[in-house]
Amino acid sequence: MEEKINVTLKVWRQTSPNEPGFFEIIEANDISTDASFLEMLDVVNERLLDIDREPIAFESDCREGICGTCGLMINGQAHGPEKATATCQLHMRTFKNGDNIIIEPWRADAFPIIKDLVVDRSPFDEIIESGGYISVNSGAAAEANQIPVPKEVADTAFDAAACIGCGACVAACPNSAAQLFTAAKIQHLNLLPQGQAERYNRAESMIEKMEEFFGTCTNHGECESACPKEISIDFIAWTNRDFIKSKLRNPKKANYK
Amino acid sequence: MLNFELNPNIPTGDLEEKWQNHKFASQLVSPNNKRQFEVIVVGTGLAGASAAASLGELGYKVKSFTYNDSARRAHSIAAQGGINASKNYKNDGDSTYRLFYDTIKGGDYRSREANVYRLAEVSTSIIDQCVAQGVPFAREYGGLLDNRSFGGAQVSRTFYARGQTGQQLLLGAYSALMRQVAAKNVELHTRSEMLELVVHDGRAVGVVVRDLLTGQVSSHSAHCVVLATGGYGNVYYLSTNAMMCNASAIWRAHKKGAAFANPCYTQIHPTCIPAGEDFQSKLTLMSESLRNDGRVWVPRDFDEARSPADIPEDERDYYLETKYPAFGNLVPRDVASRNAKTVVDQGRGVGSLKNGVYLDFSDALGRDGEDTIRGKYGNLFDIYQRITGEDPYKHPMRIYPATHYTMGGLWVDYNLMSNLPGLFVVGEANFSDHGANRLGASALMQGLADGYFILPYTLGNYLSNHLGEAKVSDREPAFKQAESKVDSGTKRYLSNMGTKSIDHFHRELGKIVWDYIGMSRNRAGLERALSDIPALAHEFQKDMKILGSADGLNQSLEKAGRVADFFELAQLMAKDALEREESCGGHFREEHQTPEGEALRHDDDFSFASAWEWTGDPKKAKLHKEDLNFEFVTPTQRSYK
Incomplete structure (x- = not known):
């Protein structure tokens, strides 16, 4: 049943990328436990406006956990305390009256802060640009059922493809590594028959692009537990295998399988 | 002179044979x-990303714009159910003609x-294209593609990827787009919102956009402009x-001369989680498939208080x-929707x-057991419990x-070009293929048909008439005027010393639109809407309050312009609904x-598409008609008794 609770927010405020930021304490009283976490912030923002204070900038779009736009560190956890939950799917009934809630943006050098809780995740797009596709022009496709794909292969590829690109894996990683995101994107395509032609080039170029921005994976596994889509770190292992093979092959010849 | 002859240019x-x-x-x-x-392609959803990628592959120089931080986040991503195609893989009697007819x-x-x-005709190529891109559609154990029946169709023609078909299709289109970005055929501008369409000598020649991070307003000229900016469902607030979906791109194009067609045709989905209190920011759809096993009821007693x-x-x-x-x-x-409204309006809502x-689901749970129901709907039950805190296995x-x-x-005409030459409109942003009601799993089909397989041909045909012409310079007065219009709008919003937030007015507008231009409409209600909306719009202009500046990220400022446009569009919806003295599809009078x-x-009286001309006041919009001629099918009355 719905209740009203009072919580104390400690929110990261930062007016622009180059200004120093600070924590602001905001009392959020009379918050319905039926509200989502972001709706609680909407309410707080309306109240801030009433007292002539600029609302907290934060991002969200679909608010149903699929677009990957939202993402906050809540009490030190990417997307907050619930398993398999994006920030927009978190509800205030998870919290108790009197709780203190620390809200920060994603913390990673590769994701510079734009304002308050908004960060720049464009390196993810650059990784995709470096090879996260199958090269097929519109109209060049063969009949869809010509290549059967075993169900378990399609299902596993889907498990990787479920990534919403939110960046929680990077934010949760002590090294700010982007291995889980990159591996999910690589394996989605590398597992499928359609992705074989570019398999090793893809692994090589995407991993190398990733390393321009992000830290190195040391197998903490924090990414997997923070991932709102529960993407498995198995994909990282498989990607490492593809990456090593890409380095052993003779790129001019087709003898590297 | 603007052209409102509305020639559909049907071959x-x-x-x-027409399309061939x-x-x-x-x-x-x-x-x-x-x-x-x-x-220029505005929007990176299914229609926009597929169009920009396909045009880039052909060798055109494309500029693509999205207000999202990445092209992959457009709202196509949230579509659940599937995508139709008349492959007839099930050998159950599907064909191009049947998909067309349905x-x-x-x-x-x-x-x-x-x-x-044409939509039905190209539907099969879409599936081929998506599979080649690596879209992980559901498969059978033999490795071939699986299909299901969807939305009451009598054939199984819907391809799906779990409950996340839109996500997977968009990731496919986005990957094709990013490949063209890497090849330097497409220049992608993220966090850039189109605020004006630029028209020069009666042709669409560019856009003015605002960089949402720096506030910088800039002009971009091109040989033609493609809008793929989605629908206007957020006029209802809930x-x-x-959250960011809006009508501003198409509305501002409308104000520059593009005809707006059938604004009153909106679709209401019957199975969503009901709204809560005022803080509620959006509604969540629960798949219609739930009605296969769930029984719908309300208490007979108006004052029922028992669980x-x-x-x-x-x-x-x-x-x-x-x-x-x-x-x-x-x-x-x-x-289903209208009947739910009836019982809730009677005061018997729960x-x-x-x-x-x-x-x-208690009957189904008793009959099939919890495990079976969990297997069929587990994911949906989890969504429900997460949002409401109630356990649907028990209540x-x-x-x-x-x-x-x-x-x-x-x-748009058959070429997907609006009555403004050089302005093409694809996907949900146009009015073209769904008539007064869209079938389930057809939105994704239309977006991708437009972008991958139709626009690349029709746009080429338009450009072939402009060979050798330089694009219009972005220093032309038309661009400068559009830029200064954007600047003056921004200044006015920020200097307004009001007391209420943009969201407050959006919410209030949404209530009026939902009550009077929602699932069920009548003359008195529509007339009421046409007087209430302008009154609220006046208050909005007087009493809105926005803090912060124009030269940085300012989310309230972004919303202000979008909500201002919703106020005008809502009036055109009411006017259109009032003029259409019949019921059809999503429009129930x-x-x-x-x-x-x-x-x-x-x-006899209403077999036409209403196309409205902007006259400066949405209440005084001028109606033009495109007559619909049925040469191949005979319209019939449906019945579900």
Whole structure:
């Protein structure tokens, strides 16, 4: 049943990328436990406006956990305390009256802060640009059922493809590594028959692009537990295998399988 | 002079030959000439990303714009159910003609035959293209693609990727787009919102955009402009659309001369989680498949206070089963929606706000067991529990209809070009293929058909007439005027010393639109809307309050312009609904119904698409008609008794 609770927010405020930021304490009283976490912030923002204070900038779009736009560190956890939950799917009934809630943006050098809780995740797009596709022009496709794909292969590829690109894996990683995101994107395509032609080039170029921005994976596994889509770190292992093979092959010849 | 003759440019010949003939008759642009042409594509959803990628592959110089931080986040990503294609893999009698027929009938005979046939015709190529891109569609154990029946279709023609088909299709289109970005054929501008369309010598020649991070306003010129900016469902404030979805791109194009067609055709989805209190920011759709096993009811007693399990059978009203014995809980979307509204309006709604109806699985749980139900609907039950905090295995779900798609949009001809030469409109942003009602799993099909397989041909035909022409300079007065209009709008919003937030006004507007231009409309309500909306719009302009500056990220400022446009669009919706003295598809006028309470069309008077011309005041918009001629099918009246 719905209740009203009072919580104390400690929110990261930062007016622009180059200004120093600070924590602001905001009392959020009379918050319905039926509200989502972001709706609680909407309410707080309306109240801030009433007292002539600029609302907290934060991002969200679909608010149903699929677009990957939202993402906050809540009490030190990417997307907050619930398993398999994006920030927009978190509800205030998870919290108790009197709780203190620390809200920060994603913390990673590769994701510079734009304002308050908004960060720049464009390196993810650059990784995709470096090879996260199958090269097929519109109209060049063969009949869809010509290549059967075993169900378990399609299902596993889907498990990787479920990534919403939110960046929680990077934010949760002590090294700010982007291995889980990159591996999910690589394996989605590398597992499928359609992705074989570019398999090793893809692994090589995407991993190398990733390393321009992000830290190195040391197998903490924090990414997997923070991932709102529960993407498995198995994909990282498989990607490492593809990456090593890409380095052993003779790129001019087709003898590297 | 603007052209409102609205020639649909339908090719001659038999239905089956039209598109083939048209493609052959279209002028081509040779590969080296394609390099000379610049094309702007606004929006990176299914239609926009597929269009930008395909045009880039052909060799055009493309500029693509999105207000999201990445092209992959457009709201197409949230589509759940699937995508139709007449592959006939099930050998169950599907064909291009059947998909065409179902779509035209589903649209309640308010769409153009030639367009719909072409949509059905290219549907199979879409599946081929997506599979080649690596879209992980559901497969059978033999490794071939799986299909299901969807939205009451009698054939299984829907391809799906778990409950995340839109996500997977968009990731496919996005990857194709990013490949063209890497190849330098597409220049991608993220966090850039189009605020003006620029028209020069009667042609669309560019756009003015605002960089949402720096506030910088800039002009971009091109040989033509493609809008792929989605629908206007957020005019209702609460809808299943994403928070940022808006109508500003198409609305501002409308104000520059593009005709806006059928604004009153909006689709309401019957099974969503009911709204909570004022803080509620959006509504969540629950798949319609739930109605296969759930039974819909409300208490008979208006003052019922017991928990649902304590209400005995004979005090429950299973109103759909009683009223529609043949179809029961599986009546079409609009019928289910309107009946829910009726019982809630009577005061028999359930939940603390009395704004929902029960969808009860206790019979199915008793019959099939919890494991079976969990296998079928586990994911949906989890979503429900997460949002409401209630366990649907123990208590019936509460559901209520919500807006989730808009069939209306900018008017386009067979070439997907608006009445403004050089302005193309694709995907949900145009009005073209769904008539008065869209069938399930057809939105994704249309977006990708437009972008991958139709626009690349028709746009080339347009450009072939402009070979050798330089694009219009962005230093032309038309660009400067558009820029200064954006600047003055921004200044005015920021200097307004009001007291209420933009969201406050959006919420209040949404209530009016939902009450009077929602699932059920009547003359008195529409007239009321036409007086209430301008009054609220006046208050909005006077009393809005925005803090912060124009030269940085300012989310309230972004919303202000979008909500201002919703105020005008809502009035055009009401006007369109008032003029259309019939019921059809998603537009139900209470004055026009059969004795059984079904939508009653008046084909003799209303077999046309309404295309509105901007005159400076949405209440005084001028109506133009494109007559719909049915050469190949005969319109019939539907019945679900």
